[in-house]
Amino acid sequence: MVGFGETYIPAFALALGLGPVAAGLTATVPLLCGAVLQLVTPQGVARLGTNRGWVVASTTVQSLSFVPLIWWAIRGHAELWELLAAASVYWGAGMAGAPAWNAWIGTLIPPAVRTSFFAQRGRLGQFATCIGFVVGGLVLQWGEQRGRVLAAFAVIFALAGASRLVSTALLSACSEPSPPPRRGAGTGSGPGRALGLATVAREMLTSPAGAIVSLLWSFVFGAQFAGPYFTPYMLRELGFSYHAYMLVMAASFLAKAVMSPLLGRLASRIGATRLIGWAMVAVTPLALLWLPSANLGYLVAVQVIAGTCWAAYELAVALLFFEAMSDRERTAAVTIYNVGLAVATVAGACCGGLLVRWLGSGHTAYAAVFVVSSILRMAALPLLMRLR
Secondary structure: OOOOOHHHHHHHHHHOOOOHHHHHHHOOHHHHHHHHHHHHHHHHHHHHOOHHHHHHHHHHHHHHOHHHHHHHHHHOOOOHHHHHHHHHHHHHHHHHHHHHHHHHHHHHOOHHHHHHHHHHHHHHHHHHHHHHHHHHHHHHHHHHHOOOHHHHHHHHHHHHHHHHHHHHHHHHOOOOOOOOOOOOOOOOOOOOOOOOHHHHHHHHOOOHHHHHHHHHHHHHHHHHOOHHHHHHHHHHHOOOOHHHHHHHHHHHHHHHHHHHHHHHHHHHHHOHHHHHHHHHHHHOOHHHHHOOOOOHHHHHHHHHHHHHHHHHHHHHHHHHHHHHOOHHHHHHHHHHHHHHHHHHHHHHHHHHHHHHHHHOOOHHHHHHHHHHHHHHHHHHHHHHHHOO
């Protein structure tokens, strides 16, 4: 789903004739809509009395969100608002399932093997994403050479939707050892009763979880100031073919897959708190490495470094949420985190887009966005001192 579909939505916007800022918005604005939609997750889970059932329903809707993308690719035209609406359903369904998935997996995976499990899961996921992305890039290159690039987008989006349906079937086959209580079942606030959004939000003000999410929100704002504009920078400014674009981006996925086991062992040795500190410091200057050269080999090397650093960051974030939050508060806490994350993502992307448009969408504009992004990431680093 990610390799064939999600990663190519900004490129699809460019293929439809929309500009670089529009491409950046398609990768970020739907996140905010998704974050708002996922606020119903705690109430939905409580009403159903099952995290698994809510996750399966969410992923089914997510798979169907590719249907309009396929139709617009066949039709050859889509308005920006239509693309944003479909992407919002995609992200909304995915983010609605995320809090319930975290709570579910927290009861399914024993703490003793959690670090190695997530490292191996990340490795396999990145390999699969890399394969999907590479095959998708080859399909698009084939379509571009024959003047049928939009038809090629229809093919890869169909594969993305089908892949999500397969993963939905596999999710439904997993057990749920500790389902949450149904709404109205039981009274009081016993150890098995999930906490609500308002309760968790108040507790997060002074808890380790609050320190974590404030750090992540600040750092993501800086990262997303530049993140959505790497695709238009490569396809528009550098004039890369889909084949070259695929090679550069696939290097990051491959690096994540190869390095995940090593990073898992490192996390077991030094802990998630130190790992995320090291990862954030390493990620801070990465955007600047795109400026010295447009050589394909050089950018592949940059992406290998970036993939390794971001893999460490993502693993540390996943582990921190399990270490700093109880099972009772995790669903609500992840929901709150996702809302703030979406706001930070959209705010960063919009600010970066304004700078790109103001400076004229040329090389100077992209360079300015990359420099400012690195400065903003650096400004968030002092918040690391609040982590315990």
